[in-house]
Amino acid sequence: MMTAGIAAAEVTFSGTAKFGYNDTDHASGASASEPFSDMDLNIAFSKELDNGYTAAASVELDYADGNQGNDISASDALISLTNADSGIHYGDTKHAAQNAWSSVGSMDNDAFRAADGEMVTRADMTLGGAKVSVSLGDDTNLANPTNATPAVPGNETDYISLGVTGTAGALTYALAAQNANTAWLDNDDNSTASQLSTTGVRVSTTWGGATVALGHPTNNNGGSTGVEVSYPMGALTTTASYVAEDATGAKANWDVKVVYAEGAMGLTVATDESDDWNVDVSYDMGNGMNLFIGADDGGKDTYAGLSYDLGGGASLLASYADDSDNDDSDDEVGAKDYKEGMTFELSFAF
Numbered sequence: 001m002m003t004a005g006i007a008a009a010e011v012t013f014s015g016t017a018k019f020g021y022n023d024t025d026h027a028s029g030a031s032a033s034e035p036f037s038d039m040d041l042n043i044a045f046s047k048e049l050d051n052g053y054t055a056a057a058s059v060e061l062d063y064a065d066g067n068q069g070n071d072i073s074a075s076d077a078l079i080s081l082t083n084a085d086s087g088i089h090y091g092d093t094k095h096a097a098q099n100a101w102s103s104v105g106s107m108d109n110d111a112f113r114a115a116d117g118e119m120v121t122r123a124d125m126t127l128g129g130a131k132v133s134v135s136l137g138d139d140t141n142l143a144n145p146t147n148a149t150p151a152v153p154g155n156e157t158d159y160i161s162l163g164v165t166g167t168a169g170a171l172t173y174a175l176a177a178q179n180a181n182t183a184w185l186d187n188d189d190n191s192t193a194s195q196l197s198t199t200g201v202r203v204s205t206t207w208g209g210a211t212v213a214l215g216h217p218t219n220n221n222g223g224s225t226g227v228e229v230s231y232p233m234g235a236l237t238t239t240a241s242y243v244a245e246d247a248t249g250a251k252a253n254w255d256v257k258v259v260y261a262e263g264a265m266g267l268t269v270a271t272d273e274s275d276d277w278n279v280d281v282s283y284d285m286g287n288g289m290n291l292f293i294g295a296d297d298g299g300k301d302t303y304a305g306l307s308y309d310l311g312g313g314a315s316l317l318a319s320y321a322d323d324s325d326n327d328d329s330d331d332e333v334g335a336k337d338y339k340e341g342m343t344f345e346l347s348f349a350f
Helices: 096-100
Strands: 002-006 009-024 031-048 054-064 073-082 086-091 119-127 130-138 159-168 171-178 198-207 210-219 222-233 236-245 253-262 265-272 276-286 289-296 301-311 314-323 341-349
Touching: 096 130, 096 159, 096 171
Parallel strands: none
Antiparallel strands: 002 009, 009 031, 009 341, 031 054, 054 073, 073 086, 086 119, 119 130, 130 159, 159 171, 171 198, 198 210, 210 222, 222 236, 236 253, 253 265, 265 276, 276 289, 289 301, 301 314, 314 341
C-alpha cells in the first residue's frame, strides 16, 4: 500500500494480484486447461475540510484474464462528503433501504434493491438520535440495464428508497421502504422481487444473554413475519429463526446455524428449511498453513483447500472443489468460493 499526502489531502493506493491454474470448465464440468489471472488497483482520495467535513473519492481499476490488449475496467466509483452526523454519497453505494435493512431469517418478501451498476445518490442525516437515509437511483448511464434484445438504454432516474435506523431504550429498530421500478437485474444481488414496492420494519434487543429480532417486510407478493434468536455459550453460538409467509401456498421458512470457534478450530453447521444443509470446517495448522474442508448445498458441493501464508501479503492456495449438480455457474463453490476442480493459485496484496 502507498500513501501520498499534501497538506490535509491524502491519496492511498492499494491492490491485489493473483494468477493460477484450474483444470475444470465450470460451465460444463468438463476437463480443461485454464490458466487465469486477475489484478486490481484501488485508489482512494480524502481531504479534511472546514467545519468538520471530509471530502472523499475512490475507484477500483480491474485487469483480468492475462490479455495484454485487454481494456482496463473501472468499477466501484464513489464520491462522498461527510461529517460526524450526516453525509452525501454518489456513485457505487447502497440504496437507503438496503443500507438500513437486515433480514430476520430466510424471508421471501424483503428483496430490497441492491446497487447494480446504476449511479446512486444517498443522503444520510441524524435526526433526534435516528439515522435517516434517502436515496435516488439513476440507470441512464447503463447501455442495456434490463438485458433486452435489442438493447434498450437505461431510462429511469426516479427509483427512490428510504431507510431509518436507531435505538429506543433497549430496542434497536430499522424501517425501510422503496418504490417500484424496472431497475437492472443480475444473478447475484437482484431478482424480480427487488423491483417491487416494498416496506419493512425490524426490531431487536438483548434478553437474558440472547439477541432476539423480529421483522415484517411486505410487497405485492405478500408479507413475511420472522423471529430470530442468537445465543452464545462460550465458544459456541447457536442461531435459529422461523418465518411465516403470507402468500397463498407459501411454506414457512426455518433455519438453524451452529458456529464453534475455539483455538485453531472453526466449525459451522447450518440447515435451511430442512431442504439444504452445509458443514464448513477450518483448522489453523500453524506456520502460516490453514486447512478448509466443507460440504454445501445439501452435500451436492464438496471442497477442500490448503492455504499457506508466504508473508508480506503473499499467499499460496491449493484447492479441490466438486459441484456435482453444476449449479455454481459463477465458479464459486462452498464457503471459500473455490473454483470447481483442482486449482493452484498464488496471490499478492499490496
